Every structure is written in structure tokens, then in C-alpha cells.
Amino acid sequence: MESAIAAAATAHPGVVGEAVGRQHRPGRVAAEAGQPAAAQGGAGARVAPLQAALLDDPVAFLSAEHARQTVLLGHLERVACAPLGRAARGLAAMLLGWLTAELPIHIEDEERSLYPRLAAHDASGVLPTLQARHREDRNAVGAVLAGLRCVAAGEEPDGDFTAAALAFVSGHRRHLALEEEAVTPLAHRVLAPEALSALADEMARRRS
Ligand SMILES: [Fe+2]
Ligand SMILES: [Fe+2]
Structure with a gap:
């Protein structure tokens, strides 16, 4: 399933949101995540935030965020391996925006809006595993933020x-692969139009 994420990232290299959005409703995430990299010399590596118009299909929105996160993890890997490299400062500023402002919203979408609507259909028990992984990420990210x-x-x-x-990076890549393999197909299969609409409304409120 990593291939599906990689394919989406390849289809929208570095600018997933620009390819999928049609009506631009810029949100808080766009303002916080996009500008520091450009301001500090990382404009070439800028990964544009997703546009809220994609919330018409909230499951596709979360999947597209996964594709975007795959690109950002590649940038984090580069900074980790060469923290004094030429583009590292701009990338670090952009990654700080992602990890402190955007990723917490994505996790809140999943834990408070998506997973509860899927729990009754989670025959494999994958949702508790993913929630445990979110907690591990929260504990692990402190050292990453300090370095960035x-x-x-x-x-x-x-x-x-x-x-x-x-x-x-390796832990979050596994997390994304599991969500794309187990959660995205389940959501597409079981969520009725009313549930999708409520999910979209809650996600839009977090980005307003
Ligand atoms: Fe996710
Ligand atoms: Fe997640």
C-alpha cells in the first residue's frame, strides 16, 4: 500500500494540494506552513498545503494528506542526514510548521471524527493499533522538534x-501505509453520505 501513497506523491510532486483543489479557501494551515520555507531559502522544497475544496470528499482529503506527508517525511530524512546542509534551514522551518500545526489537526480528524465512525466495523482491530501509534509519535516528536x-x-x-x-520517519511511514491499507478502504466501504458530510463539516471547522 506504500505504493499507492508513493503513486499519489509522484502524481502531485511536492504540491499535492494544488493539483486537487479547485476553489481556493486558504486556511490557517496554509498561512503557517507555506511561508517560513520560502522566507528562509527553502522555497524550492515547499510542499503546498491541501486546499479545503477537497473536503467535499473527506476520505480522499485524508488520503491526499498522507501523500503529502510522504513527501514531507522525505524532507525530514534529508535534514536528519545532513542537518547543516544547504537547504536544511528552510526545510526545518517548513517541517516545524507541519509537525506542530498541521499533523495534530490530521490526527484529531482521525481520532475524533473518522475512527469513531469506523469503530463498529473494525473487525481486524486496527484502530486501537493506530491510536497507540499516534501516542508513540507524540512522545517521540519532542527530540525531533528540538533538533529542527x-x-x-x-x-x-x-x-x-x-x-x-x-x-x-520510519515509524510514520509504517503508520501511513497501514492507514492506507486498512482504514481508507474501510471508510470508503462503510461511511454513508450523511456520515461523510458530518466528517467533512468537522474537518472544515478545524481548518477555519
Ligand atoms: Fe493519517
Ligand atoms: Fe494516523
């Missing part, structure tokens, strides 16, 4: 940054 703040300031991060960031 150093890199964004042009300073060398602590010695444990590279290992912490690479562990986060």
Missing part, C-alpha cells in the same frame, strides 16, 4: 537528533 528548531536557527542539533528523526 536548532537547524532552523542555523545551529547544529544535539547528537541524538539524527537517530530520533530517522526513527520518526
Whole structure:
């Protein structure tokens, strides 16, 4: 299923949202995540936020966010391996925006809006596994953020940054693959139009 994510990322290289959105309703995420990279020399690596028009299909929106997250994890891997590299400062600023402003909203979408609507249909028990993974990510991300703040300031991060960031990357890649393999097809199969509409409304409110 990683191939599905990779295919989406390839189809929309670095700018997934620009390819899927038609009516631009810029939100808080766009303002916070897009500008620091450009301001600090990372404009070439900018990964545009998804546009809210895609919320007409909230399951597709979450899937497209997964594709975008795959691109961002590639950037995090680059910064982890070369924190003093030429583009690292701009990338670090962009990644800080993703990890502190955007990813928490995505996780809230899943834990408070999507998973509860799927729980009665979760025959495989994958949802508790994914929620546990969210908790692990929350615990693990502190060392990653500390290192990224150093890199964004042009300073060398602590010695444990590279290992912490690479562990986060591999763990989150597995998480995305499992969600695309198990959750996205389940959501497409069981969510009725009324449930999809309510899900879309809740997700839109988080981005207003
Ligand atoms: Fe997700
Ligand atoms: Fe998740």
C-alpha cells in the first residue's frame, strides 16, 4: 500500500494540494506552513498545503494528506542526514510548521471524527493499533522538534537528533501505509453520505 501513497506523491510532486483543489479557501494551515520555507531559502522544497475544496470528499482529503506527508517525511530524512546542509534551514522551518500545526489537526480528524465512525466495523482491530501509534509519535516528536528548531536557527542539533528523526520517519511511514491499507478502504466501504458530510463539516471547522 506504500505504493499507492508513493503513486499519489509522484502524481502531485511536492504540491499535492494544488493539483486537487479547485476553489481556493486558504486556511490557517496554509498561512503557517507555506511561508517560513520560502522566507528562509527553502522555497524550492515547499510542499503546498491541501486546499479545503477537497473536503467535499473527506476520505480522499485524508488520503491526499498522507501523500503529502510522504513527501514531507522525505524532507525530514534529508535534514536528519545532513542537518547543516544547504537547504536544511528552510526545510526545518517548513517541517516545524507541519509537525506542530498541521499533523495534530490530521490526527484529531482521525481520532475524533473518522475512527469513531469506523469503530463498529473494525473487525481486524486496527484502530486501537493506530491510536497507540499516534501516542508513540507524540512522545517521540519532542527530540525531533528540538533538533529542527536548532537547524532552523542555523545551529547544529544535539547528537541524538539524527537517530530520533530517522526513527520518526520510519515509524510514520509504517503508520501511513497501514492507514492506507486498512482504514481508507474501510471508510470508503462503510461511511454513508450523511456520515461523510458530518466528517467533512468537522474537518472544515478545524481548518477555519
Ligand atoms: Fe493519517
Ligand atoms: Fe494516523
